[in-house]
Amino acid sequence: MIINNNVLSTHDENNREIVLMGKGIGFQKKVGDEVAEDKIEKKFVLDSEDEVGKFSELIEMIPHNYLNLSVDIISYAQQVMPKRLSPSIYISLTDHINFLLERSTKGELFENPLFNEIKSFYPSEYLVGEKALELIESEAGIKLPQDEAASIALHFVIAEYNMGMSDTVNATTMIRECISIVEKELGIKLDELGLHCSRFITHLKFFAQRMFAGELLDNQDQEFLDMIINKYPKEYDISEKISQFVQSKYGYDIPKEEKVYLAVYIKRIQPHIEI
Template sequence: MKITKVINNSFVCAYDSNNKEVVVMGKGIGFKAKEGDIVSKKRIEKIFIMDDKSSVDKFKQLLEKLPLEHFRLSYEIISYARRTLGQKLNENIYITLTDHINFAVKRFKKGMMFPNPLLWEVKQFYKSEYLIGEYALRLIKEKLEIEMNEDEAASIALHIVNAEYNTNMNDALKITTLISDIVKIINDFYRIKLDEESLHYSRLITHLKFLSQRLFLNETIKDTDDILVDMITSRYEKEFECSLRIKEYIEKKYEHEVSREELAYLAVHIKRVSMYAEDL
């Protein structure tokens, strides 16, 4: 790879074998380097491949203007998240999370810390991601001697969620609110309190995450067995009725249609979770 731009001592831009512009990180990789030099493979620590040129440009601008320690923090948090979750995260998180942490540190120093209105929902529906947020706060305290509150852990968790599901922050907030509202509809419909520690509840929340994601990405379930759907709707009449309530809510508030197949699978989860709920 040939260097096209030296950002600083630790970052350079180059074109990979597919002629795609990438950002390369490595200790001293940009020191005394210049455009046209070959990137030393021995110095490469990480190659960042962004979605498009606009993302690459944003990433370069961040690396040029913010303190390197803020990026290092972000990098360590993301590496920990990958190991903990065991799955791929969208590379754009290096832009969004780094920018967020940099801004959060500035706000903290000015005494401008704001409550996160979705704190409870994030702790409830994204437990693994929230624990990563708590890890991030411990790291920030260790590296920067800044002690942030749990609202910030929730905000960091939502950035992790974005990278998991390939959504933007606006959709992540909508998805979190949608899940909370659907749980409330189920509780109200049956006049129960769902057991939030049960395996069935955990499976319901996982299903709702993917249902919400499909809705906001305008995707639908494919290759569905119509006979199976018919059997579910006839066998679980009450649960399907509850699903219809949820459908009405989604279509009214978000103007997204919910297919019969989606309702049928949702009814199955509602059946399971309602069986072990606590009456109000």
């Protein structure tokens, strides 16, 4: 499909939906024509024809340099982040940057209520957000507040974990709430405990991902689970409190296996404890 003189959509050798960009790449082209490799400046591999349609529509709407900014940010993220990013990041980030820069010209920038959580729980993604602000200032001449680094980071969290925006926001909030329960019950500040705290946060991230995806662990090895419960009764009691809170606020019933794993990680974050 010819989108305009500089953009077209097609399929690659693996029959994947792709969008190609390049100066004059679509000029006087018809469906079925071959595309010269030396004309291709950028290639976007998307998951479906629907995504190609959304991306094509977005390309038609926004300034070309905004798309280039988005591509540069994503390229940087792919270099520094180990996890695969969903191709939908090209749509969500490009749309976000377009909307963000439109808002900035109107003075309509807002504080991110999850700034501290995003910066703490998703450090790699937040660094990409900071790099994005550098690129935006360099390329568009617009200096944005640090809150926007967190907002951009959230799009990369979504692209990594394949969750929607609402679930990602809820997961981030839930992680902070779980930490608050643990801090209150143990009488400690987890952000001062280094590696074990980092591991606990990582566990909570994957726990939240499984929960909102409806894929919570549910092992039937009751003997093993009961052994851990008996070994760490205080920690399991805290994981029960977390589970009750999660069920009350988010409506998910937490299986025993998930509660046992939470108890093990709660044990590990306590000072001077080896397990």
